[in-house]
Amino acid sequence: MGLRFRFNLALTAIFVIGIAASAYLSYGLLQDNARDEVVRNAELMISAARAIRTYTVKQVRPKLQHHLQRGFLPQTVPAYAATETLALLPAEYKDFVYKEATLNPTNPRDRASDWEADLIREFKRNGKLKTLSGVRQTPRGKSLYIASPMRITNPACLSCHSTPEKAPLTLLARYGNSNGFGWKLNEIIGAQVVSVPMTVAEAKARRAFATFMVSLLAVFLVLYIVLNVMLDRMVLKPIVRMSKAAEAISVGDFEVPEFASGRKDEIGRLATSFNRMRRSLEQALGMIDK
Ligand code: HEC
Numbered sequence: 269m270g271l272r273f274r275f276n277l278a279l280t281a282i283f284v285i286g287i288a289a290s291a292y293l294s295y296g297l298l299q300d301n302a303r304d305e306v307v308r309n310a311e312l313m314i315s316a317a318r319a320i321r322t323y324t325v326k327q328v329r330p331k332l333q334h335h336l337q338r339g340f341l342p343q344t345v346p347a348y349a350a351t352e353t354l355a356l357l358p359a360e361y362k363d364f365v366y367k368e369a370t371l372n373p374t375n376p377r378d379r380a381s382d383w384e385a386d387l388i389r390e391f392k393r394n395g396k397l398k399t400l401s402g403v404r405q406t407p408r409g410k411s412l413y414i415a416s417p418m419r420i421t422n423p424a425c426l427s428c429h430s431t432p433e434k435a436p437l438t439l440l441a442r443y444g445n446s447n448g449f450g451w452k453l454n455e456i457i458g459a460q461v462v463s464v465p466m467t468v469a470e471a472k473a474r475r476a477f478a479t480f481m482v483s484l485l486a487v488f489l490v491l492y493i494v495l496n497v498m499l500d501r502m503v504l505k506p507i508v509r510m511s512k513a514a515e516a517i518s519v520g521d522f523e524v525p526e527f528a529s530g531r532k533d534e535i536g537r538l539a540t541s542f543n544r545m546r547r548s549l550e551q552a553l554g555m556i557d558k
Pocket residue numbers: 325342345346347348368369370372373374375376378418419420421422424425426427428429439443448458
């Protein structure tokens with residue numbers, strides 16, 4: 269077994285163990301990170317929805333209030349503005365679905381599904397809860413959700429959501445008088461829910477994992493090549509040359525040239541000693557010959 273073979277065998281063993289260990293450790297970590305990132309984006313989306321609602325209440329509705337007598341403009345409704353705006357997010361967020369899930373909604377598209385209704389009941393049970401998040405199984409794979417409660421804190425909301433008698437006639441004409449009423453001040457009536465397929469986080473994690481492993485492999489490969497070239501040039505070649513010279517000298521052939529001993533390292537010192545030994549041997553043999 270040559271030096272190079274043993275050296276490479278050790279290096280390969282370290283590479284294989286190192287790569288397996290980093291793959292094992294990094295995979296879970298990268299998955300957690302990707303999931304955290306998706307949750308952060310979802311939280312940002314809920315905050316953006318709140319901002320859009322506030323903007324609609326403070327800046328859009330007052331300007332269009334007078335129009336309510338002539339025809340109902342859903343664009344003045346905060347829930348409508350937030351839902352419609354967030355549905356327009358660019359392609360990279362197309363998997364993030366925002367919904368103002370409500371137990372008794374004005375617009376049927378906002379009706380809470382079974383699992384959303386469970387979240388709303390949980391928020392009602394524990395009034396201090398600010399968010400709920402988790403993963404659930406769906407027919408199309410796992411889905412990540414994050415939810416935040418919606419509480420009626422502004423009495424102005426009740427002009428449309430308390431009784432049909434108080435609501436604008438144009439609202440009743442558009443939405444009917446059976447849904448979205450009977451809400452009370454300080455009641456939790458629904459939840460803002462963002463759901464994202466888990467595959468989004470998983471794909472992110474896979475991409476990060478692939479980049480990490482490829483760069484690790486590249487570093488190992490460069491190390492492998494550089495160490496082999498150095499081993500060859502600095503150790504193996506000089507030693508082979510020296511052993512050939514020693515063989516020639518051992519059979520009395522002093523024609524082989526001396527080693528250039530410019531190097532200051534161990535091999536350089538070996539070359540110097542070798543040259544000195546060879547000269548002594550030559551002299552000794554010369555004396556015997558006389
Ligand atoms: C001018 C009447 C009006 C006012 C005032 C109003 N809403 Fe609404 N709200 C509506 C209508 C109409 C819808 C349905 C919009 C749609 O088509 O998506 C709605 C929808 C909602 C929804 C989504 C669930 C559902 O019922 O479809 C929530 C939540 C909601 N409103 C909360 C509020 C809150 C909180 C306030 C006070 C800040 C408020 N609304 C003020 C008319 C109003």
